[in-house]
Amino acid sequence: MRTFTYERAVDAASAVETAARTGGRYISGGTNLLDLMKLEIERPEHLIDISRLPLRAIEPQPNGGLRIGAQVSNSDLAAHMLVREGYPLLAEALLSGASGQLRNKASTGGNLLQRTRCPYFYYEGPAGCNKRDPGSGCSALGGFNRGHAILGASDACIATHPSDMAVAMTALDAEIELLAPDRSTRRVAIDAFYRDPGTDPRIETVLEPGEMITAVLLPPAPRGRQRYRKVRDRASYEFALVSVGVIAAIERGRVDLVRIAFGGVAHKPWRARAAEASLTGQPATMASYERAADVAMADAVGRGHNDFKIELAKRTLCRVLADTMGSE
Numbered sequence: 001m002r003t004f005t006y007e008r009a010v011d012a013a014s015a016v017e018t019a020a021r022t023g024g025r026y027i028s029g030g031t032n033l034l035d036l037m038k039l040e041i042e043r044p045e046h047l048i049d050i051s052r053l054p055l056r057a058i059e060p061q062p063n064g065g066l067r068i069g070a071q072v073s074n075s076d077l078a079a080h081m082l083v084r085e086g087y088p089l090l091a092e093a094l095l096s097g098a099s100g101q102l103r104n105k106a107s108t109g110g111n112l113l114q115r116t117r118c119p120y121f122y123y124e125g126p127a128g129c130n131k132r133d134p135g136s137g138c139s140a141l142g143g144f145n146r147g148h149a150i151l152g153a154s155d156a157c158i159a160t161h162p163s164d165m166a167v168a169m170t171a172l173d174a175e176i177e178l179l180a181p182d183r184s185t186r187r188v189a190i191d192a193f194y195r196d197p198g199t200d201p202r203i204e205t206v207l208e209p210g211e212m213i214t215a216v217l218l219p220p221a222p223r224g225r226q227r228y229r230k231v232r233d234r235a236s237y238e239f240a241l242v243s244v245g246v247i248a249a250i251e252r253g254r255v256d257l258v259r260i261a262f263g264g265v266a267h268k269p270w271r272a273r274a275a276e277a278s279l280t281g282q283p284a285t286m287a288s289y290e291r292a293a294d295v296a297m298a299d300a301v302g303r304g305h306n307d308f309k310i311e312l313a314k315r316t317l318c319r320v321l322a323d324t325m326g327s328e
Contacts, residue, residue, distance in 0.1 A: 001038050008049040012214060013183050015048050020181035020210030022046045028071060029105040031098075032114050039122060041115075041132060051107070055214055058082060064220035067177075070109030070213045074165065075100070077108060086221030089245050092228035093168035099237045109213035112166055112176065112193070113205070116159035116267075117239055118148065130156045131201050146305040147241065150297075150313070152266035157201035158303060160264055162239045166190065167263035168228055169216060170271050171245040177215040180208065187217065194268035201267070224249030224257050227324045231264075231316055240264035242313045248324045250284045255325065260296065265313055272296040275317075289321040290314070 009015035018024060024046035027033055036042035055069035058080050066082055077083055078094035097103065097111075115121070118140060120129050125139025140148050140158050148158040175187045188206060195203055207213075230243040243263035249256045258279050260272040275296035282288040293314035300310045 002040060002043055004037075004044055005046045006049065007046070009053055012050070012053055012055070012179055012212065015050055015053070016179050016181045016183075016210050016212050018048055019212070023209075024048045026050050026212060028107040028110050029073070030110075031102050031106045032110065036115060041122065050212070055109075061217070066218040068108055068216045068218065070107060070215055072108045074098075074103040074106045074108070074111060077165075078103070087168075087172060087218060087226070089171060089226035089228050089247060090165065090168040090218075092226075093164040093230075093243075093245060096228065096230045096243075097164040108165070108216055111163050112169075112190075112213060112216075114162050115204070117162045118159035119144070121159060131159070134200055134202060141303060144305055145303045147239070147264070148303060148306050149266050150300040150302055150306060150309050151262075151270050152196060152268065153301070154197045154199070154201070156199050157197040157267070159197075159201070160239075160266060161194065161268045162264075163269070164228075164230060164240065164243060164263060167243055167245045167261045167269040169218070170269035171226075171247055171259045171261035172218055172222070173259075174219075175217045176213055177217060178207065178211045179214045181210040185214070190216075190269070191271050197267050204267075222247050222249075222257070222259070225324045227320050229316060229320045229323070231312060242309055242316050244313075244316050244320045246317075246320045246324045248321065250325050253284055255279050255282050255284055255288070258321075260292075260317065262296070262313060262317075265300070265309060272317075274298070279321075284325045286318065286322060289318040292321070293317045 025044035027047045028051045055071040057069045059067045074094050078091045084091050120139035127139040128136025149160045174190045226247050228245045230240045232238040240263045245261045247259040258276050262270040275292040278295045279292040
């Protein structure tokens with residue numbers, strides 16, 4: 001790990017001003033950033049500790065939604081009564097991630113900003129890694145890519161986003177609140193927060209220099225039932241091969257409302273809007289779910305070792321839809 005300077009932020013406004021002026025990086029729980037610093041993938045010269053900022057509240061909003069401070073720990077968020085009652089999908093997703101010790105430390109904002117867990121990003125492969133060294137290539141394309149993306153990838157990068165929490169928040173239509181160095185704020189829909197890998201996959205989000213996540217805003221709790229399922233190689237402390245979050249309601253045996261988000265299949269939590277549209281108004285049967293799964297994976301591309309993910313994603317979606325809505 002290289003040397004760096006450190007300061008503890010006293011308020012959010014001064015933190016973003018310092019970050020913009022110095023090019024510093026924010027650190028909160030540090031569950032991802034510190035690992036990357038030890039491997040010298042991240043080399044910040046200045047760290048701004050925001051872990052003690054007053055951003056730990058979970059507050060009901062006038063519109064019936066929920067405001068979650070960026071410093072709320074994953075454990076506290078999963079255990080909160082308003083989350084468990086109105087957004088059980090989010091609680092299930094959080095509890096499926098990492099270990100209890102990490103959930104106690106990891107923050108809501110930091111969870112959204114996790115870097116990819118591609119082994120060639122952490123330990124540079126023979127063909128290089130465009131996230132580490134632009135233009136060097138993507139070792140995963142011709143290498144071991146069992147855990148890599150089948151949707152939304154490019155020839156520059158086929159890595160996946162690792163967050164379980166972000167999958168649930170994508171299905172819930174969350175918005176991310178950002179604070180800029182000029183003290184202005186803006187909100188970005190989570191589905192628009194992550195950039196496509198394109199030709200330069202180093203730039204992963206729409207964050208501007210110095211901007212800081214201050215909160216996540218959830219709309220009023222949706223009607224219907226909610227489910228999250230994560231398929232992984234072992235039962236705990238493992239990233240998803242495929243995960244699926246579903247919100248659904250039926251009316252007279254037909255699908256009246258459905259939202260679908262996948263994890264482990266793309267560079268970001270993947271909202272399957274075409275599958276949602278194909279399923280809405282259809283009978284709540286396994287045949288309908290299978291057709292929707294085919295639509296969801298219509299553009300999926302396997303790279304060899306991860307070909308199995310396409311069928312796995314279809315079967316997982318069908319199972320979660322059946323769990324959520326039932327089937328004949």
